[in-house]
Amino acid sequence: MVAYKDIIKRIRSRWMEGSGAQADIVISSRVRLARNLQGIPFPHLADKQTAQEVINKVKEAIDTSVKKEFPTIQLTALSEIDRLQKQILFEKHLISSQLLEQDEKAAVALDEEEISVMVNEEDHLRIQCLLPALQLHEAWRKADMVDNSLERKLDYGFNEQFGYVTACPTNVGTGMRASVMLHLPGLVMTKRAGNVLSALSKFGLVVRGLYGEGTEALGNLFQVSNQITMGRNEEEIINNLSNVTQKIVDQEREARQVLKKELGTQLEDKLWRAYGTLRYARIMDTQQALSLLSQVRLGVDMKIIKGIDPRIMTELMIMIQPGCLQYIMGQEMNPNMRDVYRAHLLRERIKIENA
Amino acid sequence: MYCQQCNQRPATVYITKIINGEKSEMHLCQECATKMQETSGFGWDPHFSMNLLSSFFEEAESALNLARNFPKTDRCETCGLTYSSFRQSGKLGCSDCYNTFMAQLSPVIRQIHGSEKHTGKIPERGGEQLHIKKKIEQLKDKMQEMVQREEFEKAAEVRDEIRRLEGKLK
Numbered sequence: 438m439v440a441y442k443d444i445i446k447r448i449r450s451r452w453m454e455g456s457g458a459q460a461d462i463v464i465s466s467r468v469r470l471a472r473n474l475q476g477i478p479f480p481h482l483a484d485k486q487t488a489q490e491v492i493n494k495v496k497e498a499i500d501t502s503v504k505k506e507f508p509t510i511q512l513t514a515l516s517e518i519d520r521l522q523k524q525i526l527f528e529k530h531l532i533s534s535q536l537l538e539q540d541e542k543a544a545v546a547l548d549e550e551e552i553s554v555m556v557n558e559e560d561h562l563r564i565q566c567l568l569p570a571l572q573l574h575e576a577w578r579k580a581d582m583v584d585n586s587l588e589r590k591l592d593y594g595f596n597e598q599f600g601y602v603t604a605c606p607t608n609v610g611t612g613m614r615a616s617v618m619l620h621l622p623g624l625v626m627t628k629r630a631g632n633v634l635s636a637l638s639k640f641g642l643v644v645r646g647l648y649g650e651g652t653e654a655l656g657n658l659f660q661v662s663n664q665i666t667m668g669r670n671e672e673e674i675i676n677n678l679s680n681v682t683q684k685i686v687d688q689e690r691e692a693r694q695v696l697k698k699e700l701g702t703q704l705e706d707k708l709w710r711a712y713g714t715l716r717y718a719r720i721m722d723t724q725q726a727l728s729l730l731s732q733v734r735l736g737v738d739m740k741i742i743k744g745i746d747p748r749i750m751t752e753l754m755i756m757i758q759p760g761c762l763q764y765i766m767g768q769e770m771n772p773n774m775r776d777v778y779r780a781h782l783l784r785e786r787i788k789i790e791n792a
Numbered sequence: 793m794y795c796q797q798c799n800q801r802p803a804t805v806y807i808t809k810i811i812n813g814e815k816s817e818m819h820l821c822q823e824c825a826t827k828m829q830e831t832s833g834f835g836w837d838p839h840f841s842m843n844l845l846s847s848f849f850e851e852a853e854s855a856l857n858l859a860r861n862f863p864k865t866d867r868c869e870t871c872g873l874t875y876s877s878f879r880q881s882g883k884l885g886c887s888d889c890y891n892t893f894m895a896q897l898s899p900v901i902r903q904i905h906g907s908e909k910h911t912g913k914i915p916e917r918g919g920e921q922l923h924i925k926k927k928i929e930q931l932k933d934k935m936q937e938m939v940q941r942e943e944f945e946k947a948a949e950v951r952d953e954i955r956r957l958e959g960k961l962k
Binding site: 473474475476477478479481482535538559581584585588589592593594595596597598599600601602603604605606607609610611613665666667668669670671 | 794796802819870871872873881882883884885886887888889890891894897900901904905906907908909910911912913914915916917922
């Protein structure tokens with residue numbers, strides 16, 4: 438039961454590797470499936486014993502079925518993971534904030550960080566596949582595989598008319614939420630983001646911030662996902678989101694060209710100043726760090742700033758979060774200490790190589 | 793999810809606090825949220841999210857006069873959830889609730905999704921009957937096309953296949 442430790446040692450996640458289609462704008466692709474067991478109260482009504490029964494059933498299914506296709510997957514009770522490490526899993530988008538709060542009743546199964554199966558979140562099962570760049574079809578294929586292997590051992594709650602049942606009727610049907618994380622500094626700087634993103638509702642899509650529902654869009658990062666889960670099948674939902682994402686990517690590229698043309702040296706100045714601040718500042722809070730990282734990343738992507746691996750930028754977005762930061766430092770720190778250490782980490786990591 | 797404060801009632805209110813740049817999040821039940829508001833003087837209305845949800849139901853219900861036709865004391869035999877507690881929390885209690893409250897749920901689901909018919913994946917196990925039904929629907933479409941093209945012999949073959957499949961249904 439120490440699989441999570443190995444994972445956290447390698448604090449990098451596979452989804453941060455950042456290679457693949459449109460990787461400069463589409464940071465990651467995610468597919469999440471909500472599933473429930475037949476005839477067992479949903480987590481919000483389940484007592485501790487019932488919750489444990491669900492965990493046992495899922496563990497059995499993971500060990501006897503899912504492992505055949507995903508050999509490294511391992512289920513761990515949340516109560517066996519320490520506080521800081523749970524925080525890191527959350528910052529890396531491998532578990533949700535809601536799972537964190539279910540502590541005593543929840544568990545999570547992780548493989549090499551592409552797959553995570555949350556047990557007793559809002560639903561009995563939340564199967565997630567998280568991949569770098571624009572790979573929604575691949576994410577769906579893998580999540581579907583995990584779903585199929587779990588289903589061989591578990592009796593899912595399925596309603597002939599309504600489809601896969603879920604605790605909240607907003608997820609019923611396919612139970613699928615597909616999303617992409619987009620880095621859109623061009624659209625934000627040209628003040629087009631509002632227009633582009635508000636048009637998404639016409640396509641049945643919603644926009645959220647970096648850490649999902651109710652969070653802000655820090656560092657010009659936006660999460661776009663399907664709103665409805667019924668009346669369209671999984672392929673249609675994925676195709677729709679993929680196509681719209683491609684259009685947003687085109688708009689972002691266009692906006693970057695406009696910036697280059699209209700601002701010229703002013704743009705270069707702004708982006709290099711962001712680099713200078715990251716390179717030399719001594720105190721840095723999360724919000725400012727994300728905003729500066731976004732600008733430097735834009736500079737790297739537009740080939741204005743050379744010699745920095747763009748993957749470091751994705752990685753740093755996560756590493757500067759409070760949990761990861763404290764893990765890297767090896768001790769708990771208060772917010773002021775974190776700001777100092779964050780600035781230190783950024784100075785170390787953001788050096789231009791082979792200059 | 794239960795309220796983080798009392799661990800007894802379901803959490804229905806979600807609070808984000810930012811103090812000195814430190815963000816903290818809380819899930820509370822309405823009672824604890826109200827208490828917290830009184831003691832800390834948060835300038836926010838705990839009834840807001842509830843009202844939003846209730847109005848959703850009321851709209852769906854009034855559209856079909858459901859409030860009159862269905863007694864709200866209906867109780868799910870498997871998990872004990874009542875319709876009125878569903879209305880309050882916005883969450884169903886178990887898979888069987890979808891059968892128990894099907895009539896009341898249909899309009900709510902239509903409001904949310906613009907549809908009340910699942911057209912996606914069907915589980916392999918337990919879904920055999922549904923797979924057959926789906927296949928029959930596809931074959932019927934195929935038969936229609938054949939009839940229109942006046943390929944009656946082929947259509948007859950498809951009809952026999954449909955009958956065979958229909959025999960497999962309960």
